[in-house]
Amino acid sequence: MNKTYCYIHIPFCESKCKYCRFSSIGSIQKLQIEKYVNHLCCEIELSNFGNSNLLGSIYFGGGTPSTLNNKQIADILKSLKSKYTFDKNIEISLESTPQNIKMENLLHWENLGINRISIGIQSLNNKALKEIGRKSKEEIINSLNIINTFLLKINREIVISIDFIIGLPYVKKGGVLEDIKFILNKYKFINHISVYMLEDYYEKSEDTNSSYEKITYPNSWQNLGISEKYYLGEYSEIKKYLEGKSFYAYEVSNFSKFNKECKHNKAYWNHSNILAYGLGANGFIDNIRYKNSDKFQEYYKGEGIFKEKISKNDLFLEKVMFQLRTSGLEKDIYSKLNQEKIKYFIQEKLLKKDSGKIILTNKGILLLDYIIRELL
The missing domain is CATH 3.20.20 (TIM Barrel)
Structure with missing residues (x-):
């Protein structure tokens, strides 16, 4: 299960x-x-x-x-x-x-x-x-x-x-x-x-x-x-x-x-299903992200709940971000990215190859948002 x-x-x-x-x-x-x-x-x-x-x-x-x-x-x-x-x-x-x-x-x-x-x-x-x-x-x-x-x-x-x-x-x-x-x-x-x-x-x-x-x-x-x-x-x-x-x-x-x-x-x-309870809590169930209201009055009334279906493109973007922050980009992900940019970032020592993955270097950590934008 x-x-x-x-x-x-x-x-x-x-x-x-x-x-x-x-x-x-x-x-x-x-x-x-x-x-x-x-x-x-x-x-x-x-x-x-x-x-x-x-x-x-x-x-x-x-x-x-x-x-x-x-x-x-x-x-x-x-x-x-x-x-x-x-x-x-x-x-x-x-x-x-x-x-x-x-x-x-x-x-x-x-x-x-x-x-x-x-x-x-x-x-x-x-x-x-x-x-x-x-x-x-x-x-x-x-x-x-x-x-x-x-x-x-x-x-x-x-x-x-x-x-x-x-x-x-x-x-x-x-x-x-x-x-x-x-x-x-x-x-x-x-x-x-x-x-x-x-x-x-x-x-x-x-x-x-x-x-x-x-x-x-x-x-x-x-x-x-x-x-x-x-x-x-x-x-x-x-x-x-x-x-x-x-x-x-x-x-x-x-x-x-x-x-x-x-x-x-x-x-x-890893985009597993996350139940979320309480004021302003964020959940993720079957590719639907939701957020409870962060205002007490709305929360108690069950109002102000935000929901959105995560598109394939947005899910892919999140996978790029999360994989770079954790164990590194898997081949099925980095193969779909801008290869010239990957090569450039490796030359600049912002990324490196390790055990078949593309991972952040220490130098690349503070430029993570910039790297993601460029790769996409």
Whole structure:
């Protein structure tokens, strides 16, 4: 039976980080969360998404899913179990902030079957953490110490993933690598690391259906962090170090120990069926992409749901993008692309041939969007 994968969006946070672009609100109100979880459970139980009911993964993303109490997480999983069959090797991931890492929570999560925890660290620089709306290095270290004690207590492996961002204010050149070295030298249980780059992004403008508006971070950040021209060098040094520690890049931003990759991420990149529940959640079922409204009022009424059938051309474009970001272009894909451009990018050391595939070089990573446009 083909597996389906499931994304659950929890939009609540203690406070909204200044770099966050996802559907989230920076406040926690008990009644609002209870209303949301009740509606989410109803959404799951009343949904009808086709043939496969075997779940290969469940991913609690946000927002900050760890802001839910343990009963609320249990209720969501109970609703999913009433609707779907859980694969015997199902991956259940939960995103958490360091402040929600407590022994009581970890034991409850493990009892519920959660076997992958992703912690948004971003930096160990206290000035950077304060500027982006996070707490402190001391709190991060305390959370990792608690996890270490927890893993010894349960005596079984759980995937622990940590996130970092290149380009945050007050973080000097080499600062992210120093933080990663410090953590990996002290905490041997880390088996997955995500490294992102701080970038501007675009959102559809509120007052028009056609234009997009550039979203930037506080102007002061441009002078407080390293220039974008140094991002590639920072990334390359981090990648080199992680490879020396037996982490491999299974996607441009994601590094894991052997067999510790995120199943949910890989399913998304492989165009597997993704169920999506919650505010602003994005799903993909039988080549139809859909998105729930990111406005509470519309979401509660079941309104504002966007759906589109992905054309063969768009699907091909996505395969080019995802394959370049992950294991490389397969022959049946790159043979349909502009061969002169491929040859040129290989000469410029932006692409290279490896085991019958065309893959990105470190130099090509920051030019990925440009490379894709030219190849098509």
